Amino acid sequence: MDAEVLIIGAGPAGLAVAGALVQRGVTPLVIEQADAVASSWRNHYERLHLHTVKSHSALPGVPFPSSYPRYVPRQALVDYLADYAQRHRIEPRLGEEAAAIARIDGGWQVATRAGMRYTARRVVLATGANCEPRVPAIAGRAGYRGRVLHSRDYRNAAPFIGQRVLVVGMGNTGAEIALDLVEQGVQAALSVRSPVNIVHRDVLGRPTQLTSILLAKLPAAWGDAIATMFRKLTVGDLSPWGLQTAAVSPLRQLREHGKTPVIDVGTLARIKRGEIKVHPGIDRFTPDGLRFVDGSEQAFDAVILATGYAPTLQRLFPGLALTLDRHGAPADVIGQGASAGLCFVGFDIRQPGGVLRTIHAQALRVADALAQPSADRSRPRQTTATT
Numbered sequence: 001m002d003a004e005v006l007i008i009g010a011g012p013a014g015l016a017v018a019g020a021l022v023q024r025g026v027t028p029l030v031i032e033q034a035d036a037v038a039s040s041w042r043n044h045y046e047r048l049h050l051h052t053v054k055s056h057s058a059l060p061g062v063p064f065p066s067s068y069p070r071y072v073p074r075q076a077l078v079d080y081l082a083d084y085a086q087r088h089r090i091e092p093r094l095g096e097e098a099a100a101i102a103r104i105d106g107g108w109q110v111a112t113r114a115g116m117r118y119t120a121r122r123v124v125l126a127t128g129a130n131c132e133p134r135v136p137a138i139a140g141r142a143g144y145r146g147r148v149l150h151s152r153d154y155r156n157a158a159p160f161i162g163q164r165v166l167v168v169g170m171g172n173t174g175a176e177i178a179l180d181l182v183e184q185g186v187q188a189a190l191s192v193r194s195p196v197n198i199v200h201r202d203v204l205g206r207p208t209q210l211t212s213i214l215l216a217k218l219p220a221a222w223g224d225a226i227a228t229m230f231r232k233l234t235v236g237d238l239s240p241w242g243l244q245t246a247a248v249s250p251l252r253q254l255r256e257h258g259k260t261p262v263i264d265v266g267t268l269a270r271i272k273r274g275e276i277k278v279h280p281g282i283d284r285f286t287p288d289g290l291r292f293v294d295g296s297e298q299a300f301d302a303v304i305l306a307t308g309y310a311p312t313l314q315r316l317f318p319g320l321a322l323t324l325d326r327h328g329a330p331a332d333v334i335g336q337g338a339s340a341g342l343c344f345v346g347f348d349i350r351q352p353g354g355v356l357r358t359i360h361a362q363a364l365r366v367a368d369a370l371a372q373p374s375a376d377r378s379r380p381r382q383t384t385a386t387t
């Protein structure tokens with residue numbers, strides 16, 4: 001059959017693989033469900049900056065411009081990604097959502113929702129670990145008179161001026177949205193049900209990301225002990241403000257649970273000043289607000305669910321049970337056995353130093369594998385569905 005490389009998704013991971021392939025003389029076909037590259041970053045909340053330093057966040061072969069700050073702002077990242085695509089002449093077929101992928105003789109067939117079918121010898125899945133919002137079922141929601149939205153739909157504080165807003169969940173997104181709200185004068189609170197691991201983004205001018213990369217190179221027990229001591233010295237006990245600290249080190253939490261520590265960019269100071277109140281977990285909605293598990297109740301005009309995302313990869317393979325780890329991420333970057341010919345980039349969120357750094361490394365590995373001389377480099381075949 002035709003030898004082809006088809007990449008699904010034109011976010012950082014898909015562009016990184018496509019760029020690395022072009023740098024090796026291979027032209028892949030890229031399909032993307034949205035109407036532009038980097039769609040997730042176009043839609044994130046406006047104040048977002050990368051939490052990872054630019055030297056560890058760029059795609060293969062193209063460093064960020066020297067004029068960019070150490071922590072790249074969202075729009076500048078979008079511009080960089082669009083430029084990266086243009087430079088490598090990556091022109092994804094936009095509005096093409098892969099709906100089902102099945103093995104065919106010697107390769108894979110990808111059916112899109114719009115009715116196209118692509119056959120490819122190798123398919124790179126780069127559809128992102130943050131695809132589907134996770135929305136917890138909270139009792140009493142139907143009777144609540146306020147507005148409820150997922151953090152994915154939050155852009156800025158403007159619609160919430162003059163309101164009382166509860167942000168549910170204190171991952172990086174929840175912490176930063178609460179900060180964004182109070183910076184604009186909105187009365188914001190957080191609901192935090194579990195112990196958290198919080199680190200400052202920089203300590204004495206040094207990015208904590210770089211420290212975590214170094215510590216991850218030590219034997220795990222040493223790295224964990226030093227990371228815990230570092231957290232104790234720099235962040236300390238937060239229980240007076242309603243925050244319990246995780247029993248495990250930030251490194252271990254990332255490694256074993258795929259949970260990135262909260263990289264603080266100012267939320268903690270606001271909590272300590274009493275500007276962001278921390279509530280425990282939620283028991284249920286009341287008509288005007290929420291009741292928390294400690295029995296307290298408070299009125300809120302809006303509730304923002306910063307409750308993360310669920311993995312959706314398996315759904316694309318109705319006829320194949322992917323080998324996934326307990327977090328729902330593919331066990332291998334380069335598929336083996338029944339998944340041979342598939343590559344998975346951007347799903348391992350447990351490596352120290354950030355997902356973009358992982359994407360960079362995985363993209364190089366996948367591009368090296370796909371650019372082997374044996375690979376047939378013709379363009380994918382594309383047909384219109386007949387059924």
Ligand SMILES: Cc1cc2nc3c(=O)[nH]c(=O)nc-3n(C[C@H](O)[C@H](O)[C@H](O)COP(=O)(O)OP(=O)(O)OC[C@H]3O[C@@H](n4cnc5c(N)ncnc54)[C@H](O)[C@@H]3O)c2cc1C
Nearest residue numbers: 009011012013033050051052097098127128346354355356
């Ligand atoms: C708020 C936020 C902040 C982050 N900050 C950092 C940071 O500072 N540093 C860091 O290293 N990492 C960060 N990350 C993590 C990670 O780097 C980003 O999520 C990054 O965008 C991942 O790139 P990706 O290409 O894997 O996924 P995405 O950016 O989600 O791109 C996936 C693309 O695939 C497309 N797609 C999905 N399904 C289909 C389909 N079925 N058919 C066709 N197209 C499809 C989507 O439309 C999208 O364009 C952050 C994540 C979030 C959510």
